[in-house]
Amino acid sequence: MKQFLMVSALALAAMGPAMAASSVDVNVKGRITPAACTPALSNAGVVDHGKISRKDLDPHNKPTALPVATLQLRVDCSAPTLIAIKSHDNRAGSSGEESIGQPNFGLGLVNGDTKVGWYLLKTANALADGVGRPMIESNDGAAWSDATHPGLVWQVNGMRALGSIAGGNVAPLPLQVMILDILVETMIVRMQYLPPVGQEFALDGSASLDVVYL
Template identity: 35%
Template sequence: MNLLTCLLAFAYLLAVAPLAFATSSVDMQVNGRITPGACAIALSDNGLVDHGKIMANTLHPSEFTVLPNQQMGLSVSCEGPVLFALVGIDNKRESSAAPDFFYGLGMNIHAPGERLGSVSLSLRGPVGDSQSLQTLTSHDEGATWAPEPYAYPGLFMGFARVGDTLPMPLRQLVASLRVDTSISPANGLTLKEQVPLDGSITLELRYL
């Protein structure tokens, strides 16, 4: 083998060597969370708010008609002390005139472009593990918290001792969930036929 052939062979080995060893190792990650125990969330009345029949001629023509508020029991039960938050998810978000503050009440089935109204949620009198608590709200998924009883769509709701600014782990929580419903001004609605109210909200429990 002459010198030129040797040099060409050595250059070839240098060229293919990086390819031969480029995939000799690979990294992996194993993620997850160990929690003290699973939690279950429940609402009284099977989570149903029924305003019954509302006569069209009782609705205000140019302002929202506020219906009598209703309250239902909210409970969270965990196998052990768990740090969690509740998040309200609006399943009718497109029907809300202010989706960052109010949940939608559905669209008029006889006039699909008409929003029927809004729903507001708030948590009252929370008690956790036999002590009075306050409701905290986070706009940044748990990075910061501030006292706030209203359960705005998409925000985290945690629970803490009165005066504290960080949520605490809880085993048991009970509270009253107040539901305030308002119907849109009647002069903007087509009410020649029966119109069903169709609000739908999911309360989701998330582990922190």
């Protein structure tokens, strides 16, 4: 058998140059959907923690958790549509988490390279056309998993949608109006990692939530 495979390989190699194609194809695919969906966030999508005194940060060399803020996301579609919401960090590379796992959303850089914190996004109270529905999530829009646990973090670049059932074998549900709460949990790094005492600096987090048609 080994001799046969070797002879076959040599024969194919000998035929290769004579049979090589002189062109390749470019295929452009997609679909135009008749529906249009418009997202909107309460408070214009702004979470403002105001001025925070350095002395109010955790004195025990731990990150400081700021008050949790809630924004409401509403998506209105012109007809029932299969959609998901995909997150994107506009300050990628600035998350100050010390964990090794996938970074969360960053709060921007100070003095060019100093990371001052990060924030988490979580979801709750999801409605599809006025009916409570379970949250589901996906990394690629093909395979979906249950995301109903209230403490489950919405990962950067992850998709979230509403499904008809919770648990296994979940899939997005066509809907015309999606409403859900987005919980924003902001953390400041340990004081030892902050810019020098006496310097005022801003928290500059920015994320995009994009409607994805499935």
